[in-house]
Amino acid sequence: MTTITKNLTNTPKALPPSDQLGFGQHFSDHMFVAKYTEGKGWSEASVVPYGPLSLDPGASVFHYGQALFEGMKAFRKESGEVVFFRPEFNYHRLAEGAARLCLEAPPMDLFMEGLHQVVAADERWIPKGPNTSLYIRPTLIGSEPFLGVRPSRETLFFILLSPVGSYYSEGTKPIKIWTEEKYLRAAPGGLGAVKAGANYASSLKAALEAKKKGYAQVLWLDVEHQGIEEVGTMNVFFVFDNEIVTPALNGSILSGGTRDAILQLLRSKNLPVVERRITITEVVDRLAKGELKEAFGTGTAAVISPVGVLHYQGKDWTINNNENGPLSTQLYNEITAIQRGAQADTLNWLVPLKK
Amino acid sequence: MTTITKNLTNTPKALPPSDQLGFGQHFSDHMFVAKYTEGKGWSEASVVPYGPLSLDPGASVFHYGQALFEGMKAFRKESGEVVFFRPEFNYHRLAEGAARLCLEAPPMDLFMEGLHQVVAADERWIPKGPNTSLYIRPTLIGSEPFLGVRPSRETLFFILLSPVGSYYSEGTKPIKIWTEEKYLRAAPGGLGAVKAGANYASSLKAALEAKKKGYAQVLWLDVEHQGIEEVGTMNVFFVFDNEIVTPALNGSILSGGTRDAILQLLRSKNLPVVERRITITEVVDRLAKGELKEAFGTGTAAVISPVGVLHYQGKDWTINNNENGPLSTQLYNEITAIQRGAQADTLNWLVPLKK
Ligand SMILES: Cc1ncc(COP(=O)(O)O)c(C=O)c1O
Ligand SMILES: Cc1ncc(COP(=O)(O)O)c(C=O)c1O
Secondary structure, rough: OOOOOOOOOOOOOOOOOOOOOOOOOOOOOOEEEEEOOOEEEEEEEEEEEOOOEEEEOEEEHHOOOOEOOEEEEEEEEOOOOEEEEEEHHHEEEEHHHHHOOOOOOOHHHHHHHHHHHHHHOOHHOOOOOOOEEEEEEEEEOOOOOOOOOOOOEEEEEEEEEEEEEOOOOOOOOOOOOOEEEOOOOOOOOOOOOEEHHHHHHHHHHHHHHHHHHOEEEEEEEEEOOOOEEEOOOEEEEEEOOOOOOEEEOOOOOOOOOOHHHHHHHHHOOOEEEEOOOOOOHHHHHHOOOOOOOEEEEEEEOOOOEEEEEEOOOEEEEEEEHOOOOOOHHHHHHHHHHHHHOOOOOOOEEEEOOOH | OOOEEOOOOOOOOOOOEEEEEOOOOOOOOOEEEEEEOOEEEEEEEEEEEEEOOEEEEEEHHHHHOOOOOEEEEEOOOOOOOOOEEHHHHHHHHHHHHHHHHOOOOHHHHHHHHHHHHHHHHHHHOOOOOOEEEEEEEEEEEOOOOOEEEEEEEEEEEEEEEEEEEEOOOOOOOOOEEEEOOOOOOOOOOOOOOOOHHHHHHHHHHHHHHHHHHOOEEEEOOOOOOOOOEEEEEEEEEEEEEOOOOEEEOOOOOOOOOHHHHHHHHHOOOOOOOEEEEHHHHHHHHHHHHOOEEEEEEEEEEOOEEEEEEEEEEOOOEHOOOOOOOOHHHHHHHHHHHHHOOOOOOOOOEEEEOOO
């Protein structure tokens, strides 16, 4: 494997108070960087002080959208031990995304070594309080400068670390969501199944307009404005009286790590969960009949976010009295208990930080 | 208007030979940069030596795809005078794209002043030979560092200059194109109508696979795999025996400046040109009946690129004996003659460089 060098800072920053972290506001003292060049391979792998990247203005990331990222977390268990939550899942999703975007994925060992080394260097940045964690942002960008449209022959890989609290300022209160029929996040044959920056570029405007109307996130539909895809930056689950449904991975939905963990957890309990196509018409019909008990989004940032109000075509539907439901509460408690070591990790999700 | 400062280089580069320019391989001595900050407005507008940008690794362009660009050209007329080709068209398209991507567009006067000043500073870089020009790349990126998904509160605007020759190494020989049915460039409600980096991110893989099969570009279809959208990074025209057809701007097609100029030119000649939905089935049916006389792509980089071979579902169709057709040749000659001042600019396309 490429050797990783270390250049640690002489001017460590003051830690932000762990009860005022917010999300993605603070970056730690260091980052991991490595560079791939066609014909040469990976080089310059190093843990360095967090600071600006120097990039040619002709770099592919500025023109042709060659940007891909991951979002994952490390936790400080109650025992003090530091663990990663399912890092192989994120590695594999990054590698698949890189292939789709014509970027070079780092080899698994370089990804894992870089991850362990940069988190070890910044271990003091992993917060201790409840609902806190270290959010980890591995990123790949095309860095070769040229103007004709083609894939970059250079990939820059970096990992950033950010101590975080709750994603929503509302905490874990139910959110209001807006069913989006004007803008599209992703379509079949596009980039929806990978964590490309491009998907978020398309979504910002819709989220902004929804926010102005008082909704925290948008519910994304498919290109026919029928099939339900995701909710904002989360996957979505609907708890009906007789089944729990999440949209099947159809090629335009992101395969969420939290979605996958929830599916494992529900199946381990023999609960009737299915991955299938589900339309907004079905959801609204069953809401009207009183069959929809709970709905919630799942994602690394917020873990589980109950949906209290669903807007569709001029009407606000209330779900579960706009309260946290029993299943979402139970799942949230179990996942976070496993992450902090308060409950046994029977599904083997945690990977301890190497020292 | 924001004042533009100038900091010119002490180490000008040697000019590349004008008969070996290629496309997007060389950058000139300077670039224009300016920065927008929410609450503060535009500042730091300056012509500076071409060189690396220093950007926080948390900047929105690396994560959420906030990148938008323009492509336009300046020409050296045979008289030596320097002219821009329809810069207002590109300004307006950039401004519309910025609104869609939640970036801040520079005011028109800042855009134009920056454009004139940087091109004036690098006037010696505008090549003289036939089929050469100065390709101009205005770019907007989100530069604010943060990790929660939302629009950047900072936009960086820069203009790069690149002396160019022919876009295709084949010159103006007809190209072979591949009708793409697996990958999608853009969908309704997405970003297809704006020049977002995100659209190119999705297209790179398709172009790469087509190239491996021997095709220079892909023919993009709509999400139903029927309606024709564009060809690679060009708009497309079909010349039938009784009409000339280009796909109507349906929200997922880029509104090309060259497309618009060709429409003006054809209409000024009273030729029967229509903008409407056209399907791949219609094109192939009429090809089989001998009704398709010519097909060509239009774009700033290649101006006009005749299509000699069209691949669809396992079959290679030859168009016009794989030769340059009379209409595409005439249009190419007229547009390039206007650009070099050899023919009168009756449609008012040219804007002289201010000195
Ligand atoms: C669009 C989108 N969908 C779903 C998710 C959930 O994925 P994960 O559970 O891996 O965080 C994310 C990421 O947070 C996302 O950005
Ligand atoms: C996707 C796409 N379509 C069409 C065009 C043609 O636009 P224009 O004629 O303005 O260069 C371009 C840009 O060159 C493009 O990238």
